[in-house]
Amino acid sequence: MIGLDNVPTINLNILPALDTVVNNLQVGANSTLTSFAGLNAIEYIGGWLLFDDCEDLVTITNAFQSVDTCGKLWIDQNDVLTDISAFDRSMGIGNLQVTNNPLLSYCHVQAICERVVAPILPNPAIYGNATGCDTEFEVYDLCTLNTAVPDASSASITVFPNPAQDLLRIEGLSGTRIALLxxxxxxxxxxxxxxxxxxDISQLPAGMYALRLEGEPTYAPTIFVKQ
Structure with a gap:
């Protein structure tokens, strides 16, 4: 989806069976694209989801509505982009970069807020955008003031033992939840x-991990060490 210079709109719901992208997905280098929608069956993107260098891209809406895990959300160098409401929903994001979109002032959508308030590394890269989305601190403030998006730092969970080898126990959690590591x-x-x-973390390599629980109530991600 790179270099489709004469295509002003893209709607890729013609690919209803595509639900997994193992590596990267890029929408970029398009001088006439004005809106993007589609690919709503995709649930997992292992690498980055990148929108870059689309000179006339104004909106990203009604796209990627089933994605629950993305290695990196990367939005860079889109000169007139103002609307990224496609990501105004819960979504597990690894790395986050929103840079050099000079008209983008509203980026405190739910998926970005959840990643910005999460105490995990690396820190999001947010700069070169319009006021309101020009620094990580601006976005954090707007996210925590926005009553429509829960502040994940307001509640936490306790895990033990920490470090752990085989089983990690989560204090106070009953029933069934989905966990993103x-x-x-x-x-x-x-x-x-x-x-x-x-x-069960027995199959994880040794190292430091962040545990995030999906669904309600919302908890801040918790750091633990696998021995």
């Missing part, structure tokens, strides 16, 4: 079901 640099490595507050 990310590496210390923010890359998603696993999405799995937790039953009864116990998570």
């Amino acid at each position: 990310c590496t210390a640099d923010g890359r998603p490595v696993s999405r799995t079901r937790i039953d009864g507050g116990v998570l």
